[in-house]
Amino acid sequence: MSARARLLMFAAAAIVIGVFYGVASAETPSFGRASHPYGDRAVAASLAHRTANVVSSVNFDIRAFDTLGEESILFGTVLGATLLLRLARDERRRPAASERVLPTTRLFGVIWLPVALVVGVYIVAHGQLSPGGGFQGGVVLATALHLGYIAADYRVLEKVRPLAVLDVADSLAAGAFTAMGLAGLAAAGAFLKNVLPLGTFNEITSGGTVPLLNAAVGVEVASGVIVLLAHFLDQAVEITGNDEPEEAR
Amino acid sequence: MGPWPYLAAGWILLVALYGLVTSRNLIHAIGCLAVAQSSTYVLLLSVGYRRGGTAPVFSDLRPGSRPVVDPVVQALALTDVVVGATVTALLLALTIQLRKRHGTVDPQALTGLRG
Numbered sequence: 001m002s003a004r005a006r007l008l009m010f011a012a013a014a015i016v017i018g019v020f021y022g023v024a025s026a027e028t029p030s031f032g033r034a035s036h037p038y039g040d041r042a043v044a045a046s047l048a049h050r051t052a053n054v055v056s057s058v059n060f061d062i063r064a065f066d067t068l069g070e071e072s073i074l075f076g077t078v079l080g081a082t083l084l085l086r087l088a089r090d091e092r093r094r095p096a097a098s099e100r101v102l103p104t105t106r107l108f109g110v111i112w113l114p115v116a117l118v119v120g121v122y123i124v125a126h127g128q129l130s131p132g133g134g135f136q137g138g139v140v141l142a143t144a145l146h147l148g149y150i151a152a153d154y155r156v157l158e159k160v161r162p163l164a165v166l167d168v169a170d171s172l173a174a175g176a177f178t179a180m181g182l183a184g185l186a187a188a189g190a191f192l193k194n195v196l197p198l199g200t201f202n203e204i205t206s207g208g209t210v211p212l213l214n215a216a217v218g219v220e221v222a223s224g225v226i227v228l229l230a231h232f233l234d235q236a237v238e239i240t241g242n243d244e245p246e247e248a249r
Numbered sequence: 250m251g252p253w254p255y256l257a258a259g260w261i262l263l264v265a266l267y268g269l270v271t272s273r274n275l276i277h278a279i280g281c282l283a284v285a286q287s288s289t290y291v292l293l294l295s296v297g298y299r300r301g302g303t304a305p306v307f308s309d310l311r312p313g314s315r316p317v318v319d320p321v322v323q324a325l326a327l328t329d330v331v332v333g334a335t336v337t338a339l340l341l342a343l344t345i346q347l348r349k350r351h352g353t354v355d356p357q358a359l360t361g362l363r364g
Contacts, residue, residue, distance in 0.1 A: 003271070006270055006271070007270070007271065010266070010267060010270040010271075013266075014263050014266065014267070017259075017262075017263065017266075018259065018263060021256075021259040021262075022256065022259070025252040025255035025256050025259065026252050028252065028255055028296070030251070030252075031250045031251065031252065031253070031254050031255070031295055031298060032250065032298050032299060032300035033299070033300075034299060034300070034316070036297065036299055036318075036319040038319065038321045039297065039299070039305070039317070039318070039319030039320055039321055039322075042305075042319075042320050042321050043305060043312075043317060043320065046305075046320070047307070047312055052306060052307045052308040053305075053306045053307075053308065054305035054306065054307070054317070054320035055305060055306070055320045055323045055324050055327065057320075058320050058321055058323075058324035059324045059327060059328075063324060066328065067328075070328050070331055070332065073331070073332060073335055074331060074335055076335075077335035077336075077338055077339055080339050080342070081338055081339060081342045084339070084342040084343060084345075084346055085342050085345065085346075088349070129306075129308045130306060130308050131304065131306055135327060135330075135331055202307070202308055228338055231342070232338075232341070232342070232345075235345055241349070
């Protein structure tokens with residue numbers, strides 16, 4: 001199809017989408033309105049379960065089953081990327097070279113890597129209280145480790161990320177979410193029911209199963225993202241085609 | 250504000266679709282897909298907005314003292330972000346393989362089927 005025909009087809013489709021979407025927008029309840037029946041009920045349910053962060057309560061208590069699906073998507077993506085980016089028959093792995101690093105850059109890494117890791121753990125652990133949680137904290141944890149790559153070189157990053165351990169941690173954390181759901185089924189007759197003592201409002205132990213599910217998701221996201229990035233970085237740094245000259249990369 | 254925030258989300262979607270249709274580079278197309286996805290964040294968050302509302306987090310807020318925005322759509326936006334990131338990761342992995350096997354990332358140059 002020529003570029004012109006393609007554009008014409010798009011223009012026709014865009015006009016149809018635009019008109020219907022515009023009409024739908026005009027009929028949608030107005031922006032900033034005071035009535036949010038679902039929101040009010042979610043806030044009430046969250047306060048009843050003594051979870052200060054309502055978004056966490058929605059994700060890990062009210063809609064915990066959906067979050068199981070969400071973390072399964074993430075798990076499936078890690079599996080898929082591992083499969084797609086595996087070493088092909090006509091490729092070989094060339095160990096990354098050691099790089100010269102400025103001492104100040106190295107100092108930056110030594111100081112900030114532990115701080116970033118602690119921030120990640122804090123965000124995961126306080127998901128039921130303040131903005132954050134397993135997904136956000138997991139990404140912070142995963143990127144924190146990559147300070148090792150930025151402030152030193154790829155060999156240092158390979159030392160601080162034991163991929164075999166992380167693969168297992170990823171699967172165990174994904175399984176732990178389901179196991180907690182089954183525990184709720186056994187204890188109270190409903191999958192992923194919040195069966196643990198609810199604790200004191202605004203304390204780190206509040207919210208019943210919310211902090212535990214957050215921790216499981218935190219471990220899964222952190223190890224999953226590290227494994228995912230490892231496969232991409234391997235492609236860029238270590239894996240070369242057989243016929244490709246080294247300078248051409 | 251009327252329906253303008255909803256229309257802005259629709260505009261972002263159409264701009265992203267235009268980019269997808271005319272794209273000559275798969276990396277660029279994946280970027281366009283991410284923009285299309287971000288239009289859903291704008292739509293979700295504007296559906297959940299309440300005038301004068303603050304974040305639905307009660308660690309430093311007495312319940313009932315202020316209106317809060319709708320937490321349900323915020324949780325949906327979080328799900329949306331995670332799914333968007335995973336889709337981007339898989340598509341980028343496919344693009345890497347495509348570049349290796351076919352030597353191009355231009356979707357319009359991919360005409361023949363090859364085993």
